[in-house]
Amino acid sequence: MNIGLLETGSGHWNALIWFIAVLIIGAGVIYLRNEGEEKYKKGTNQTKPFLSGNPEISKEDSHVGASHIYWGFTEALKNYYEPLVKMHTGSINDYSGWIILIMAIIFIIVGVS
Amino acid sequence: MIGEMSRIVRTMTNIIFGFIVVFGFYVIAHGHLSPGGGFQGGAIVASAFALLLVTYGTEVIQQYIAKDLLSVIESTGLILFGSFGFLGISATYFYNIVANSGGLFGSPTVIGVNPGDLNTSGTIALMNIAVGLEVLAALGVIVLTMSAAAEIIQNKEKS
Amino acid sequence: MIGNFPFVAVIMLIALGMYSLMFKKNLIKIAIGLTLLEGGVNLFLITLGYRKGGVAPIYTMAPEGVKMVLPTPQALCLTSIVIGVATTALVLSIAMILYKQYGTIETDEIRRLRG
């Protein structure tokens, strides 16, 4: 079977085998899910989400906007992000300055070696 | 750019305009013999347009030189340039098949120092003409558009 | 020594162009900086093709038995000039649009896109 077998230098990868494996595992999962849970009863409090006793917020209000996604991530990396965002000044002079700076650096590196 | 300039400038422009245009076309036509060629000649003709614009103001000139017409000339010049390349397609694209064939621009070229013959060089001369048309139209459009836009900005500042 | 003067001029033109691109805040001055840069590069190409005592490489009415300078760099330079005209026209027209929309051509104030 050489169809789809990709040599990756130190190993192999075959998307078709992966695909078949996903199908088998998926079928297993669906089978287990259809078996069902014995204690589950429809229409009781079991089906409602539990938010530490607080009332559930409506779907419209609970949608997180794009600016708030990964808030913790950016907050934790504040020291990394602040200078990085400051670096992107948006001024044409800085854009050309960076090019000339990098050109000088590469000039030194290649010139020395 | 607003309004016309003084009578002296207008009179001089009227006299000199024709000479500039003729010289521009001379440079285009002699591109394969002397310094110059399509681009330079076209730029000279376009500079005549710029002179008119400076002298008479944008509004007057726009009545005489239509931007649409210039755009069509520009595209035509470029299409001609591309199509002249196909003349030599029996050998390769851009092959100079007209040269030394005896027809228009087809006289055999003399090797070495010579006084120059306008009727030589084949496709090169044809392409010079095509490029000349394109450049005079394109630069004309640029000059016209920019002066019209400058006028809008100036009026905005005044108001 | 004197033959190297054009190269010194090339370096100076390019350095001046780079300087105005990096430190001048006015878009028109940036356009001038680009033109300086282009002039420097074109001068470099032309200087490459020069041979001492050479004449223009045109056979029409050329004097007999005289060296000619290399025509190829001149053709390259001409192409580069044509492109330069297009570039300059484009930069200036966009600067005009920017002035219409932003009311300024200072690069410090033209930076709504950042971050």
Place this chain on the structure above:
Amino acid sequence: MNGILMHAPALVIALPLLAAFVTPILGRFNYKKISWFVSAVFGVTLLLTLLMAGQILTNGTIVYVFGGGEAGLALPSGYTFPIRIIFQIDAMGIFMALITAVISFLAAVYSISYMEDYSGVDKYYTLLLLLATSMFGMELTGDIFNFFVFFEISSISSVALISFRSTFNGEPAEAAIKYMVISSISALMVLFAIGLFYGQYGTLNMAAIASFMQFTKLDKMALILFLTMLAMKSGAVPMHMWTPDAYSEAPSAITVVLVATSQASLYALFRIIFSLYNVTLNTVTVGWILIILGVLSMFIGVTMAVIQKDIKRLMAYHSISQTGYMLLGVGVGLAVLANPAALASYGIKAMEGGIFHIINNALYKGLLFLTAGALFYRTGTRDLNKMGGLAHNMSYTTLFYIIGAAAIAGIPPFNGFASKLIIYESVYQFNPLLAIIAMLVSILTLASFVKIFHSAFLGPQLEQYKSVQEVPKSMVFAMAVLSIIIIFFGLFPNLIVKYIVHPAVMALINQSHYTSTILGGM
């Protein structure tokens, strides 16, 4: 038939070029139909490119001499190096040309509906055709000055296209002037480097320069200029700042072509390093420069992408980060170029990964930008904060977005996974740390695309987007074609690597083959 095949290299350039100038005249008679005309022209170009690809992959390099008495006659008798403009198309060149052909065809098809309501569409199509022509020129040419001319045409036409929407607000013009200044600097410095070559070797043909190459001090200087300027044009950090500006403000169909343009610059960088210099240069130093640029691009690109709020800006930062993968893969290949044992054991594989990633990136990045354009077409905004719940109305777009996002994040079985896996495994043998960074970047990529998915597609249906419909058919068609190619590449990556990517890599590495096709047997 035979004649068309023989002249295909010229026709690929000449057809879009002529069509570019026919379009404005045609637009006077039938304004509505020019979009179909342009798409047809791109379709024919795609067919020609495919024909050429078949020819090259079976019979080897094609040489086309412009204005010569015979198409394949590079050296007329009595000449030691060629003087005419020559197109020299090897496996690497046709690989890039295929990308250009597919992407520009789909961009034109997408534009049929996308640009319908704009005025001045004839000029838009003229510029699009010119941009495609210039990209073909950059990829097929064997003449270095010719490359410069096409390079400049590409920057001028793309600048005009970026500023196309500047009648509404100033931002497109701002992005355009930044890109113009930057690309003028790069083009002029490239011209300076070409002057350095011409001054030393007296020729402009790339194969001839390669055979004369001594790696003197001036060659070193030319290398530095080429390296910096072309890396900048392909968007390597820290010279990447123009990328998010230009990509986000251009019309979406153009952004897709701009991605292909920056990859054409990347191709030129590889071509100059491998075919012109090859082992004469200090491969370890230059290889490490490429690797460091690549790692910086990957990491800074992706971390900046995570915090963006503009959908197209976010994707633009990702294209910087994906460029990093290509630089990393090819940089590793370059670093071990002088070491045949290492080159055979993982260098070639790393380069295969990098080159394979170019086509993959063009496909899924194209698809993602097209979906972003579809969202903009229906909602009129690019701000992620203002979007939400669009999956209710735009089911096809959602599906295509999922495919594109999964592919860029490297989720099997899509194509991004295949090329990233090759890069990870081969780079791991070179330096494990680099492979770990590459994997980390892949995770962050997934995170930021989940962000778009959550804020634009998921959530309850918003009031203002109740009446939003699926995008028109031509846009769906363009996205569907890209998705199908992505899935095919993901399921059968070995075919692509074996028949397209591997010959391209060998064409890059094998410098003597490149020179001998022009200059005869060495």
